[in-house]
Amino acid sequence: MLTSDLVRATVRKGRVYPSSIDPEKPELYALAETLIAIFNRHRGNPRHRLDTELKDFLASGTAFLLHRGLAKLLHDRCEFATDSPVEPEALRREVFRCAAEAYREKDRVRVDRPTVLERVAKRNELDVELTPESVEHSLYADLKDSQILVEFKSCKPDWLLKRYNVSVVQAVLLRATSLDIEIGGESASRYREIFRKIKFLQLLHEVRQTAPDTYNIHLDGPLALFRSSQRYGLQLAQFFPSILHCARWSLEADVLWGPKRRPVRLLMDETSGLEPGASSKGQWTPREMSWLETQFEKLGSDWTISAESEILDLGAQGLLVPDYVFEHPESGTRATMEVLGYWRRGSLDTRLELLRRHGPKNLILALGKDLRVDDETAQDLPGEVYVFRNNPVAREVLKILNKIREI
Numbered sequence: 001m002l003t004s005d006l007v008r009a010t011v012r013k014g015r016v017y018p019s020s021i022d023p024e025k026p027e028l029y030a031l032a033e034t035l036i037a038i039f040n041r042h043r044g045n046p047r048h049r050l051d052t053e054l055k056d057f058l059a060s061g062t063a064f065l066l067h068r069g070l071a072k073l074l075h076d077r078c079e080f081a082t083d084s085p086v087e088p089e090a091l092r093r094e095v096f097r098c099a100a101e102a103y104r105e106k107d108r109v110r111v112d113r114p115t116v117l118e119r120v121a122k123r124n125e126l127d128v129e130l131t132p133e134s135v136e137h138s139l140y141a142d143l144k145d146s147q148i149l150v151e152f153k154s155c156k157p158d159w160l161l162k163r164y165n166v167s168v169v170q171a172v173l174l175r176a177t178s179l180d181i182e183i184g185g186e187s188a189s190r191y192r193e194i195f196r197k198i199k200f201l202q203l204l205h206e207v208r209q210t211a212p213d214t215y216n217i218h219l220d221g222p223l224a225l226f227r228s229s230q231r232y233g234l235q236l237a238q239f240f241p242s243i244l245h246c247a248r249w250s251l252e253a254d255v256l257w258g259p260k261r262r263p264v265r266l267l268m269d270e271t272s273g274l275e276p277g278a279s280s281k282g283q284w285t286p287r288e289m290s291w292l293e294t295q296f297e298k299l300g301s302d303w304t305i306s307a308e309s310e311i312l313d314l315g316a317q318g319l320l321v322p323d324y325v326f327e328h329p330e331s332g333t334r335a336t337m338e339v340l341g342y343w344r345r346g347s348l349d350t351r352l353e354l355l356r357r358h359g360p361k362n363l364i365l366a367l368g369k370d371l372r373v374d375d376e377t378a379q380d381l382p383g384e385v386y387v388f389r390n391n392p393v394a395r396e397v398l399k400i401l402n403k404i405r406e407i
Contacts (some may be wrong), residue, residue, distance in 0.1 A: 001076065001237055002164075002171040006069040009172060009257075016257050016264040018168040020273065021066065023161035032070060032157035039074050039152050047080055048145035066164075073163055079151035084138035086128045091138055094120050162275045166244070169274065170237035172266055176221030176253045179236075184214035185248040191215065191311060194242055195321040199339070201235040206350075207319045215319070223256055244276040293324070295394035303328050303401055309336065315358040318351070326401055333405045335362040335383070339392060340371065348373075356380050362404050366392050 008019035021028055038057065042050040058067040082088065098119045117132040140146055155163075173179070183194065194217075198205050204220035222233030243249045250269040257264045268274075296305050304327050312320040322336035338355075340348065348371060355365065363383035367373050378385045384400045386392070 001234070002069050002072055002167045004171065004174075006065055006072055007168060007171045008065050008069075009168070011257060011262070011264055014264055016172060016255055016266050018165075018172050018266075020165040020168065021161060023158050023165075028161055029157050031067065032160045035067075035070055035074055036154060036157060036160065039078065039149075040154055042149050043152055045149055046145065047147050047149060050149060051145070069167070070160060070164055073160060073167060074152075074155075077153040077155065078149055080144075080147040081150045082142045082146075083148040083150075084141035085130070085134065086138060088138055088140060088142040091120070091135065092140075094123075095135070095139060098123070159277060163277045166241055166274055166277060169266075169268065170240055172255060172257075173221070173236055173240060173253060174233040175223055175255050175257060175261075176236070176266070177224045177256060178221050179217075179219040179251060179253045181217040181219070181243055181249065181251050182210070182214060183217070183243060183246045183249045184211070186213075186246055188311060189308075190245070192309070192321055194246075195311070195319065196323070197239060197242055199321075199323075201239050202232070203236060203239060208317065209313060209319060221253065221255075241276040241278070244274050246270070292392050292394055292397070296397065299394055299398055301398055301401075302330060303398065312336075312360060313358075314354045317358075318354045320355070320359065328401070328405055331405055333362070335364060335401055335404050336360055337364040337366060337392075337397070339366040340368065349377075352377065352381065355382065359383070364397065364400055364404075366397075 010017050010019065023029075034057070035054075038053055039050070042053070054071050058064065058071060084091070095116060099116045102116055102119070114132065117135045120135050121130040121132050183191075195207060198207075198217065198219070204224075206218045208216050208218075210216045219236065222229040222236060225232055243251070248270055251266070253266040255264050255266050256262065293305055293307065296303075306325050306327075307323070309322040309325045312322070314320055320336075320338060323339050324337040326335045326337065327333070340351070352373075355363065359365075359382040361382055363381075364386055365381055365383065366386045366388055367378075369387055369389050373385070373387070384404065386396065386400055388396075
């Protein structure tokens with residue numbers, strides 16, 4: 001994603017306008033093609049060689065920010081690693097020790113670098129076969145400039161140009177205090193995909209159905225938080241491309257822009273020409289929740305677990321998209337589970353009150369321990385309250401389900 005110094009945007013009459021580019025322009029296509037070729041060419045080379053060529057290539061021109069922005073997006077697709085047969089830090093200690101020993105030898109007039117490197121290679125106290133050349137190469141191999149480009153996820157020029165337009169908007173959203181997103185015209189599975197991704201990216205949100213086929217999503221922006229704003233902002237930026245898969249969407253964001261953090265508005269919709277850059281992968285499940293599903297099935301119980309569920313209305317004031325649905329075929333008992341791991345206190349209280357008044361029967365409400373929900377707050381909630389430390393535990397969930405079946 002782009003950093004703040006690479007963002008191109010203008011402000012007019014209280015609105016901020018991200019500066020997009022035309023991916024169809026031949027000169028921009030050629031620029032993207034050249035940059036991708038540079039990165040491909042430097043596979044297996046030290047980082048400083050890549051950065052030197054990029055610096056020479058991007059050193060001039062009126063579109064300096066655009067060029068650097070495209071290069072930044074390609075940098076994000078790189079993997080660098082230390083290329084050394086031994087730990088450089090341990091090797092440096094050995095070199096410095098040999099240099100000190102040589103300095104104390106009275107029969108030597110001076111201490112030269114090649115002699116010290118040869119001694120380290122011959123001594124072989126690091127249990128690795130070394131040569132003076134490999135010692136020289138590995139001595140500072142852990143420094144950032146010396147790391148090797150071991151992997152570069154290449155891409156098409158048109159993908160890079162379209163990704164740039166999305167990244168500019170993401171960078172603007174990092175300065176948002178709040179967002180209101182409206183989506184419509186989608187299938188139930190697409191709505192579930194979006195709502196679940198919001199939840200498991202730990203975004204503070206409220207969702208309401210405003211029409212039979214339209215939903216409004218209110219999100220707190222990173223600048224509305226007192227802590228963890230950087231991590232939260234990155235998660236918000238990660239979510240933004242999800243709405244671009246919708247046929248009908250609009251976004252209104254309150255943004256604090258510029259060095260003086262002037263309040264401005266960002267307005268966008270499906271006519272903005274933004275493309276997500278990747279196909280939708282269906283209902284998104286975070287690793288910790290897929291782990292729960294796997295572990296639950298290993299228990300071999302009479303209960304079935306499914307991530308597919310309907311969207312439940314909470315009195316026209318909110319929605320419940322259960323994370324899991326459990327069914328017991330023999331008794332016909334059905335239970336739903338919602339996981340709340342990261343909520344603002346005020347939003348959590350509102351959510352609990354909605355569930356208290358409109359929540360479905362046999363609901364397992366799994367609450368992260370950090371939410372600090374006491375017994376009094378949890379009173380009169382439908383179903384069962386389950387407090388977990390890090391992730392929900394399958395065996396403990398099964399105990400609650402058996403308790404529900406017996407009621």
